[in-house]
Amino acid sequence: MSRPSPVLAPAPTAVFLLHIGSMDNRLIGLSIERHWKQSIRLAQSLDEADVVLVDHDRPGVDEALNQLARHPGIGVVGYAFRPESLQTRFPHHLTVSKPLNLDALPGVLNRAALLGRPLQPVALTNMAIQESSEPRPWVSDEEPDLCGSLDDIPPSPGAPLPAKLFFEPTQYLIGHLAQALDEAIKTGRPHVVSGLPRLIGVPPLPQPVCVTSFRDTQLRPFSMAQLPDATARVVNALTFSGPGSTDTLHTAEDFLWNIAAWAARGRLPAGVDPYRPVRLRAWPNFTRTWAAPHALRIVALWTREWASPVEIARRLEIPQRYVFSAYTSAHFAGLFQPEPLAAISPPAQPANDVAPLIPPQRPSILSRILRKLLNAV
Amino acid sequence: MLSERVRHNKIIFSGTVGAGKSTAINALSDILPVSTEALATDEIAGMKKTTTVAMDYGVLNLPGGEKVMLYGTPGQERFSFMWEILSNGGIGLILLINNAQPEPLTDLENYLGAFSNFIAGTAVTIGVTHMDRAPAPGLDAYRARLAELGHTPTPAVFRVDARSRDDVAMLVKALLFTLNPGLSDA
Incomplete structure (x- = not known):
């Protein structure tokens, strides 16, 4: 009887990071080092690379790509905010959209390296909802609202809720930020989220603020992606010296609203009961925070009455994912009202006797003004 | 002659001197706003060179030829008699508070009091200006004062x-x- 021959693991795909910014370089490098080293390794030069990863949005990308002329066998994976605009310019590149989804990236790199030919473009946005690491066809009408595509859950409690309705905040930047804010307020001392390419400082006084040199365009992909374990750490910042010349100062409420919305993408934090009534104590500062579709209507209604997220969606006749997104932001921004002493018991059945807020048949003057503002702004 | 309904399509902008009422109407209006600004001659002169002594007037043109008037009230309290007249029949109130004034929360209270009848039948939203150079009080302080004054649900700030x-x-x-x-x- 012959002994089975040992199965040799395939050699890791060698990826060369070509023309990539220092922040992306660090994040991808960390991911490879901590999570993907069985399947991916960093190549030190183009000569040893199976595939290159290119940031198409950085100035000078054409000059960088000229280096590939001498390496025709290397697969190319590019990433850009608008990958569709690059398909004609770089028909032989696999172009994926920002923000990069780190769960899906190894699969994409491996496939580009193995196939050695152009692949169908894939979208890597909203991938925490699409938990698979398989690339999926790039959709030209990419959902711009960042609220995902989750189906509604039943209007009444009872049925098991889908796991994908929830996300675990501690796996995202929002969880670390919320922890930093809690610690800062509790101790009265600044805390810092470190481990990312730039720091986020959270001094608690006189009012909690978040200080960072991250720009919004950088923060959004970091907020949307699950961070590799132990990437971000919250530390007591004895040496935090306050905002520097390149830092931007945000109120903690505005900052956490945005980061939470980008992480949520239509989901709820783990442990939230979508049938439990809550009420907003205040409007968020919508001139400085990101407003998902229907966010103003949701907030207007939710500041008026106690209602569950599911009930708010029913009253406004909108998909629940938009309400879940607002819920998540308000939760982390601290905008929910504390429950009154008399506990509010969630209704067993939806309050069907409360009619949905249906706009009148003939647009009112309010609707016509709104239409004007929505179309013009 | 305009119908009564059309005449009452108006949004009122009010608030403290230097809060930006004229500027806000200018930003939103589809026409060059009609303004009755004059050289400031009283205590306002130290803050701004001109101030609105009667009212500002802008227009939002809606499809179909309908118009929404944007009325700005004068900021000085001596013109407060005009506030009620201007706001009569309006859709709602945009209240702008200059956070760089010495007592912005008192200003908030005063203006809400002056427009209390109007707000009771309509609604108000509050814009806090000049927070870049005067960050305190923050929005939470405004919300808390609004709650103290009995404005529930708390208007947007x-x-x-x-x-x-x-x-x-x-x-x-x-x-x-x-x-x-x-x-x-x-």
């Missing part, structure tokens, strides 16, 4: 740059949804 059309439009949108969250935004 936004940090606003009156020069920004987006900011001013957001105030108006919040006013409209406060009046009716059922308005379709699709």
Whole structure:
């Protein structure tokens, strides 16, 4: 009887990071080092690379790509905010959209390296909802609202809720930020989220603020992606010296609203009961925070009455994912009202006797003004 | 002659001197606003070179030829007699508070008191201006004062740059949804 021959693991795909910014370089490098080293390794030069990863949005990308002329066998994976605009310019590149989804990236790199030919473009946005690491066809009408595509859950409690309705905040930047804010307020001392390419400082006084040199365009992909374990750490910042010349100062409420919305993408934090009534104590500062579709209507209604997220969606006749997104932001921004002493018991059945807020048949003057503002702004 | 209904399509902008009422109307209006600004001659002179002594007037042109008037009240209290006249029949109030004034929360209280009858039948949203150079009090302090004054649910309070059309439009949108969250935004 012959002994089975040992199965040799395939050699890791060698990826060369070509023309990539220092922040992306660090994040991808960390991911490879901590999570993907069985399947991916960093190549030190183009000569040893199976595939290159290119940031198409950085100035000078054409000059960088000229280096590939001498390496025709290397697969190319590019990433850009608008990958569709690059398909004609770089028909032989696999172009994926920002923000990069780190769960899906190894699969994409491996496939580009193995196939050695152009692949169908894939979208890597909203991938925490699409938990698979398989690339999926790039959709030209990419959902711009960042609220995902989750189906509604039943209007009444009872049925098991889908796991994908929830996300675990501690796996995202929002969880670390919320922890930093809690610690800062509790101790009265600044805390810092470190481990990312730039720091986020959270001094608690006189009012909690978040200080960072991250720009919004950088923060959004970091907020949307699950961070590799132990990437971000919250530390007591004895040496935090306050905002520097390149830092931007945000109120903690505005900052956490945005980061939470980008992480949520239509989901709820783990442990939230979508049938439990809550009420907003205040409007968020919508001139400085990101407003998902229907966010103003949701907030207007939710500041008026106690209602569950599911009930708010029913009253406004909108998909629940938009309400879940607002819920998540308000939760982390601290905008929910504390429950009154008399506990509010969630209704067993939806309050069907409360009619949905249906706009009148003939647009009112309010609707016509709104239409004007929505179309013009 | 305009119908009564059309004449009453108006949104009122009020608030403290230097809060940016004229600027906000200018940012939103589809016409060059009609302004009755004059050289400031009283205690205001130290703050701004001109001030509105009667009212500002702008227009939002709606499809179909309909118009919404944007009325700005004069900021000085000696013109407060005009506030009620201007606001009569209006859709709602955009209240702008200059956070760089010595007592902005008192200003808030005073203006809400002056417009209390109007607000009771309509709605108000509040824009806090000049927070870049005077960050305190923060928005939470405004919300707390509004709650103390019995304004529940708490009206929308936004940090606003009156020069920004987006900011001013957001105030108006919040006013409209406060009046009716059922308005379709699709």
